[in-house]
Amino acid sequence: DTEVTQTPKHLVMGMTNKKSLKCEQHMGHRAMYWYKQKAKKPPELMFVYSYEKLSINESVPSRFSPECPNSSLLNLHLHALQPEDSALYLCASSQDRGETEAFFGQGTRLTVV
């Protein structure tokens, strides 16, 4: 199984809503990532978890809250988002944070209205 699975695929939420994005992998990878991607731009790193501990937070606003309940799951909790937060949110995983391939999920297309 070389899949990273993200749910939901699409999400429309209001600025007062609370929602969560989910990511799952069963490859035994110990590093998991959240990226934000705008159209025709590279993935922009938000958070890195290594061995279930948050190791990098790229100065992301507190309205985005990551959680890693176990080694296979990664969540991104969303609250009070702004329209400019609309983007494709990609989860990725790799064996570790070093020189190993990162596998991406298919992403969640988020629209904030």
Place this chain on the structure above:
Amino acid sequence: GENVEQHPSTLSVQEGDSAVIKCTYSDSASNYFPWYKQELGKRPQLIIDIRSNVGEKKDQRIAVTLNKTAKHFSLHITETQPEDSAVYFCAANTGNQFYFGTGTSLTVIP
């Protein structure tokens, strides 16, 4: 931190021609250099990668070269086909995280 620059931002080639995309990086600690292809509306997918102890790697029509001294690496696609049309991202990994280039939109004209 690491800074990865990628050129060109757009590239159009005739089917059957070759395409070359170039990236430079700034951090000599970077030791792993993957290339990702992203089709419209889809996830980035690894097409080839190279580690710092290797100068060149080839996989069928795709090759990557690395010059550690000059801190640059390049993607070469030969005999291009319309299905090669996509956005290509280079990346560098310092051992802590991936740093992505700005992307190249490749169009292969039939």
